[in-house]
Amino acid sequence: MGILRLSHVEVRCPDLELSTAYYTEVMGLIETAVEDEAVYLKGWDEQQHHSLILRYAPTYGVERVGFKVQHAEDLDELTSAIEGYGIATKRFAAGELGPGSGETVRFVAPSGHTIELVHGMEQIGNALPLHNPPPEPQGLSGMHPPRIDHVFLMCEDVDEITRFYTEVLGFRLTEQIVADDGHQLATFLERTHTAHDIAFIVGPDAAFHHVAYWVDDWNDLRRSADIAAYHGVRIDAGPTRHGATRGWGLYFFDPAGNRNEVYTGGYWADPDREPITWTEAQMGRAVFYYEGVVDQNFLTVHS
Template sequence: MGVLRLAHVDVRTPDLDLSTAYYSEVLGLSVVRRDDDVAYLKCWDEEDHHSLRLRYDSRIGLDSFTFRVEAEDDLHDLEKKLEAYGCAVRRVSRGEAVGQGESIRFEIPSGQTMELVWELEKTGNLLGKLNPAPMPPPTLPGIAPPRLDHMLINAEEVGESYAFFRDVLGFRMTEQVLDANNHQLGVWLERSHSPHDIAIVNGPNGAMHHFAFWLDDWDHVRKAADILAYNGVQIDQGPTRHGVTRGNTIYFFDPLGIRNEVFTGGYSPDPDFPAITWTEDQFGRGLFYYENVVAQRFLRFHT
């Protein structure tokens, strides 16, 4: 019971046409619905209505992010825990948000808007449920990831944010980075038995570092790099490997400057998996294991 998985990420863009073209033609997501000021997209193996919402706004950045809960009663139980913590919780009525039923929205300690929802409109994946093929058609454009995987947000007080996600929302820490005084510089948290569903790293409150899509293997990461280079997309880091999570990765920017990632590999933490700790002097190797160094742009650029 409780929080189940990441459902969708909602971002702002000052050029909706350009952003929609990039995420559909280069990333290879399907446009589910397009209105005058908003577009909804999803990956080929996702059942929900959408996993990414693009909203026109003069400011670029994160609107909110949404996690699904396991049972309808979880919304009520978590609402009480959030209010006891001191969060102002707003109920969102069924039909107010496209593709989902009733939800609750609140501001987390680091300033981002988070949403919890149980009922999501199920529109099905591209393969269907009767004698499906094991892979999508080769005619899909772009990178074509099967699903949204995780996101990373920033917090000025990582320890405070970690305590909130642990004590109020029931997340479990898989890895952390500590400074010389044992203060947390970064934490990786999960609910879906993956290396992380969300990570929190030291930075300005309210900011998002990136959101990431899953790929099935390292060869798909290599192919993604070819597609990005062919389309002139600015690659930030990679292809390379993380020490933290053990995953393989590429980071890159969409045309308006939002950082994306494609990710594969990692481990499946058992329920009694002990958290891994990295020290600040090894943070470079933890983030980029092959290079053992982190560019300042990677640490300091947020949206």
């Protein structure tokens, strides 16, 4: 019941043609629809219409983040909880927000980000048969991650946004980085029993850090780094390991300046699992376990 997982992320791009070429040829996502000022894409193994929207805008950044809910009734219950928190919502019919879109509730979270809860996005399949399928379709390009994994955002008050996501939206806290004064510097939250579906770190409200796509193992991560280097894509960090989430990641930038990650590993998070706490002194190891430090450039604001 309630929120199932991350559904989609919309990012801003000043050059749609260049960004589309990058996301289809280098990242290897599949284009599913095109509008005058937007392009819709998905990972090859995603059944739903899209998980990434490229929206024309003068600069980079995140426009909105969507989560999939299991039942239409969940939209009513979550709307009531959000409005009870004092946040206004707006409802859209299926198809009203563009190709493939489902019935949607939209609101602005305390972090300043525009969030959507979606039920009934069009299902278009993964191009594999339901009987005796091969491991993946033939002819995939670039890194070709199977699915979206998580989104990492920034805001001024991590304590408040964590309370909102846990108490109102029903997320579970898996890990946190806590400052010496007791405030949360970063939190990792899940609905899928993975290490995180969304995370927040201290920074300006409504700011964007990265969107991550899943790859199956370390070899796929290493191969993604080879592809990024071959295409001249600017690598930001990695391949490396995280202390928080225990995952492995590679960070790089799309042509607009939006940070991407390909991610793998992590752990299974049962609902009764106690959160892991990292201290401020160990923040570097929490983010980059091998290096033990966080370069200030890695905390660059993408708003």
